[in-house]
Structure formats: C-alpha cells, structure tokens
Amino acid sequence: xxxxxxxxxxxxxxxxxxxxxxxxxxxxxxxxxxxxxxxxxxxxxxxxxxxxxxxxxxxxxxxxxxxxxxxxxxxxxxxxxxxxxxxxxxxxxxxxxxxxxxxxxxxxxxxxxxxxxxxxxxxxxxxxxxxxxxxxxxxxxxxxxxxxxxxxxxxxxxxxxxxxxxxxxxxxxxxxxxxxxxxxxxxxxxxxxxxxxxxxxxxxxxxxxxxxxxxxxxxxxxxxxxxxxxxxxxxxxxxxxxxxxxxxxxxxxxxxxxxxxxxxxxxxxxxxxxxxxxxxx
Numbered sequence: 001x002x003x004x005x006x007x008x009x010x011x012x013x014x015x016x017x018x019x020x021x022x023x024x025x026x027x028x029x030x031x032x033x034x035x036x037x038x039x040x041x042x043x044x045x046x047x048x049x050x051x052x053x054x055x056x057x058x059x060x061x062x063x064x065x066x067x068x069x070x071x072x073x074x075x076x077x078x079x080x081x082x083x084x085x086x087x088x089x090x091x092x093x094x095x096x097x098x099x100x101x102x103x104x105x106x107x108x109x110x111x112x113x114x115x116x117x118x119x120x121x122x123x124x125x126x127x128x129x130x131x132x133x134x135x136x137x138x139x140x141x142x143x144x145x146x147x148x149x150x151x152x153x154x155x156x157x158x159x160x161x162x163x164x165x166x167x168x169x170x171x172x173x174x175x176x177x178x179x180x181x182x183x184x185x186x187x188x189x190x191x192x193x194x195x196x197x198x199x200x201x202x203x204x205x206x207x208x209x210x211x212x213x214x215x216x217x218x219x220x221x222x223x224x225x226x227x228x229x230x231x232x233x234x235x236x237x238x239x240x241x242x243x244x245x246x247x248x249x250x251x252x253x254x255x256x257x258x259x260x261x262x263x264x265x266x267x268x269x270x271x272x273x274x275x276x277x278x279x280x281x
Contacts, residue, residue, distance in 0.1 A: 049276030050081075050089035054123065054217070055116060057081045062120040062219040069143055069196060070219070078217060082147040082192040085215060090115075090125060091275035092213050094150060098127035098271065099211035107265045108132035108208075113273040116280070122221035125273070128153075128208035135263050136205040136233045143219050144195040144202075148188045151212030155193070157182040157201025161254060174259040175236050178203065185209065203233060203257070233257040 061074035070078070087093065090113075101109040108129040115123040126134065128151070136156075158178035181201035186193075195201050206214065222228050236256040 049278075050085045051115060051123070051276055051278055054078070054081045054085065055278045055280070058121045058123065058217060058219065065219070067120075067141075067220055075143070075194060078145055079192045079194060082145055082215065082217070085147060085149070087149040087213055089276070090149070090213075090215065090273075092125070092127070092149065094211050096127075099129050099213075101129055101269070103267055105265075107267065109267040109269055110134060111269055111271050113271055115273050115275075116278045117221055118280075119220065121217060121219040123278070124216050125149075126206075126212075126214045126216060127271075128206065128212040128214070130208055130210050132206075132208040132212070133266065134206040134268075135266050136203060136235070136257070138203045138231050138233070139195055139197070139218070140202075140228050140231075141197050142195075142202075142221075142228060143197065145192055145217040146195075147192040147215040148186050148190055149213040149215055150188045152188075152209040153186045153212045153214070154207040154209060155182055155184060155186055155204060156180070157195065157204035158255065158257065159199055159202055175256050178255055178257045180253050180255065188212075232260050232262050234260045 057078050061070045061078055065071070065074065092098075098111040098113075101111060103109055108131050110129075110132050111127040113125040113127065115125065117123070128134070136158075157180075159181050161177040161179045182193075182204075193201075195204065206212075220226070220228065222230050234257070236258040
C-alpha cells in the first residue's frame with residue numbers, strides 16, 4: 001500500500017470507502033418513501049358498509065316520524081342512500097342459487113334475506129328467479145321503499161279509489177275499486193320507488209323477467225296486532241252491485257280487487273343474509 005502525504009491510503013478500483021458507502025445509503029433512504037407500519041395501517045379507519053348507512057338513515061327518519069309518513073326530507077334521505085347501494089354492497093351476484101330456485105313443479109321460489117327489523121322499520125332483500133312472481137298485496141299504514149339492485153322487473157301498483165269508500169255493498173263483499181298507479185317495467189340501474197299509505201301505489205305485485213334482487217325498506221313493518229296485516233288480492237272479473245250508489249269508473253285505469261289467500265304457486269322461503277352486518281348500537 002502506498003501512503004500519500006495526508007496519511008490516507010490510496011484507493012484502487014477494488015477498494016472500499018466505508019464513509020462514502022454510508023453517505024450513499026443515506027441519500028437512497030432519503031429518496032425512498034417511508035412505508036407505513038402495520039400498526040399505523042391498522043389504525044386507519046375503514047368506512048362503514050353501505051347497509052350500515054342505510055340502517056342509520058332509517059333509524060333517524062322513522063324514529064322521528066313515530067309511525068307516521070316520514071317528512072319529504074326524510075323520504076329523500078332514505079331514497080338517496082338506497083339509490084347509491086349496489087348488489088355488491090350486499091354481497092349478491094346473479095349466479096347465486098337464490099336466482100335459480102324452483103319447486104318440484106318447476107315454479108320459481110322467491111327467497112327473502114332478512115337484514116334487520118325493529119318496531120319502526122325493517123330491511124330485507126327479495127331474490128326472484130326468472131318468471132318469479134310476488135303476487136298483489138297491500139301495505140296498510142306503511143311507507144315502502146324498493147330498490148331494484150339488478151334485473152328486469154314488471155311492476156303493477158294500485159291505490160284504492162276514493163269512490164269505493166262509500167260503496168257499502170262493495171265493502172261487504174270484500175271487493176273494492178282501485179286505481180292503477182304504475183304499470184310498467186323497471187330495468188336496473190334505476191331510481192328507488194316509494195309507496196305511501198294512501199298514495200303512490202300502496203298495493204303492488206312484481207313479476208321477474210330476468211333474475212332480480214329487490215332491496216326493501218318497510219316503515220313500520222307488518223304487524224297483525226297493530227292492524228298491519230299483509231292481505232293478498234285478485235283482480236275480479238266482474239264489478240259488484242253497488243246498490244243505489246252512483247256508477248263507478250271501470251275503464252283500463254281501474255280494477256275491482258278482491259281479497260284472497262296467497263296463491264298456491266307463491267313460494268316464499270327465508271335464507272341467511274351473508275353480506276355485511278348491520279351493527280345496532
């Protein structure tokens with residue numbers, strides 16, 4: 001080794017400079033972005049599931065309405081939350097077995113997935129295979145939100161016609177006049193529909209053209225003890241005698257509805273909801 005006047009060794013091409021290596025490492029470390037630690041990553045808050053936001057909106061809106069129709073602002077709040085929810089938010093896909101279920105006669109079975117229920121409201125999902133039908137039924141004193149998550153769904157809804165309220169004969173026979181409110185087809189994505197106790201199509205039926213999933217909010221839910229019994233109806237082929245009352249309209253915009261038992265070909269089965277859980281605290 002040849003020593004220069006400064007007392008430092010002369011460096012050849014294969015020699016090492018420890019101080020210089022340290023300086024290079026420091027420069028590389030300064031340029032490299034710091035990686036968050038596992039503890040720091042775990043501390044980052046995760047956004048709540050979409051269904052949790054729906055639950056909280058329903059709790060505030062229906063809690064404030066105390067069984068009455070929610071305020072227009074409350075209706076819009078729930079509707080806005082539902083409009084933003086997708087099938088992925090509730091862990092549903094079209095290829096699930098819910099959308100292929102049929103009975104031994106080949107009649108589609110409707111599956112209901114229960115998410116939440118309390119005295120003020122309930123949340124659930126109806127899963128309809130192609131050709132599945134939810135027959136005509138009512139929602140007494142209830143406000144109903146329905147969001148089609150996917151599929152093509154025929155919807156027909158009615159409101160009771162005011163004129164039928166004074167027809168004693170019609171009431172005694174269990175047949176009442178109703179006015180058609182909606183008769184059309186929904187294709188997802190589409191806006192949430194809302195039914196009101198006295199307007200907006202409080203009686204409705206669904207027919208699935210393709211596999212469909214419908215997220216429903218009822219406020220308040222069905223309760224026989226509180227007079228909210230689910231009653232099914234048929235469209236009567238003939239109008240009842242109205243005695244001396246004045247004639248009632250009978251064009252295509254109206255129909256006589258007759259109380260009936262649920263149809264024999266209506267099969268509704270419950271199943272376990274496997275999506276994100278609702279936390280009630």
